[in-house]
Amino acid sequence: MTPAGSGKTSSPKVLALSGGIGGAKLDLGLYHVLDPWDLAIVANTGDDFEHLGLTICPDLDTIMYTLSATSDEAKGWGRKDETWACLEQLKALGGSSWFGLGDKDLAVHLYRSALLREGKSLGEITASLFARFGVKAHVLPMADQAVGTIIHTRDGRDLPFQHYFVKERCAPEITGFTYQGAQTAKPPAALLDIIRSGDLRAVIVAPSNPFVSINPILSVPGIRAALAASNIPVVAVSPLIGGAAVKGPLARMLVEMGLPATNRSIADQYKGLLSGMVIDTTDKGDADTLQDLPVLAVNTLMNSLEDRMRLAQDVLEFADRLRE
């Protein structure tokens, strides 16, 4: 896949499957250790939602702000040097203000929503946005069609992800997940081309939440099958450290789903897909529980850019060893 004007003629060498915050950290590491155009990222859009008439794509935006160094690193989402004049006014008017819409961030939503209304595809818009933000990697939404992660709760409700995550702060107990619209969604042709190009050195499953970040991607017909049919090493980086997620409700979700909060549970989510798994040194004892799956135990906590780059390098070298 060669975007117009990129001047790049070869196909990407590494494909990452990624959600937002945690995934974007490793994406950034990969972006820095690779020639940027050698990196392709397929991003979860199961969190996307309509809010105040805007189409909001939280994971795509987190990845975009992270790779372009415009993200609020402390918060983990949104823009750095953000202002909140609009949201404060909206709150004063009694309008819907549960979702944090910064003034700059809002421009991205207005821009994307306007182009969607004009009939442009999410993939085209994403390419245009990332280019405007100066990101020199291939970032693809998992589908142009809407695929919405629905959270089924113990109290019998079906909540779109952002309602569960932001509005209800992950309070409702979970009984399951549905990826609404997945059956009729189509994988991006560019993604299938990348997987089938023969040029991929590795596929990295970023340390994102399997239920609400990676499985939605794999729910799009054709993506899992294309990965499984390839002989590219597929390496997952576990989002758990010592049975806890660095950020977000993953550990709790596992327990509510009746699963232990262990690396084994993560590996089971990707059954039949993985060539290897990267876990934190804290959990190196887990290697035994992962049966025949090759395991690399390294420091997976990413506080600094150096941590991100080192982990990215470790993961790539591990994948290379799996290939040999």
Add this chain to the structure above:
Amino acid sequence: MTPAGSGKTSSPKVLALSGGIGGAKLDLGLYHVLDPWDLAIVANTGDDFEHLGLTICPDLDTIMYTLSATSDEAKGWGRKDETWACLEQLKALGGSSWFGLGDKDLAVHLYRSALLREGKSLGEITASLFARFGVKAHVLPMADQAVGTIIHTRDGRDLPFQHYFVKERCAPEITGFTYQGAQTAKPPAALLDIIRSGDLRAVIVAPSNPFVSINPILSVPGIRAALAASNIPVVAVSPLIGGAAVKGPLARMLVEMGLPATNRSIADQYKGLLSGMVIDTTDKGDADTLQDLPVLAVNTLMNSLEDRMRLAQDVLEFADRLRE
């Protein structure tokens, strides 16, 4: 008409027909010299338009910001202490940025648009917005239905008002106007109640542009007839001073329409409706050209709040004399 919770039991005493900038100046004068709940304003919504998925009502907002002392008086539109982070980012992305959307102003558009999508009427939303801004006067959009002022140009185009006014900066030569949707629009019941209440002391046609501010209001079926059928003095304040408009393209529009830029041309626009006309002292010689129409010549230029209040008082007293 008594809005819930206003604690006001009597009907308004003065009704103003108003466009944005110029009209809002006199509205503010009336708001200050009257008991505020004694003032009703019917606002032009012919300038309303859809932009970036938002329903924008420039005249309603200008009136709201003006009466609530939150307007940018120097600019004449928008909010004071406004910030522009969103618009600047939108511009950087190559998005549509020809319309000046401030960050605070944007919240009003998001709020209104969301409620319209939920099925609330423009009238209800307007009442709620003005209440949130602390305005204690009855402000009604001329109709809940969309009525769009279309500018017909010499080069054969039909431009929605904001495109003509903001995007093309009034450059195209005008050949006529259409108020699209007017035929099927309905006047607000509250407006007809006010006109028929028997409580009105005066109807003031604010110094707004007849073609693109006042005639759109009068194009809504029933409004002109209700005014004509009443015996309330209807007084127009001319927007011209010495054949020029204080602001905006009125003088030019008159010339392009083949009409002299005179108070007579303004009066002709309101034929059969007026009990009297207020013109600037500069133009007191025009009284002869206005035939039998009673004329008050005073200083109509409104630079300060005092100017606005003085003119409002002059106009009200003139209307009272016309009644006697």
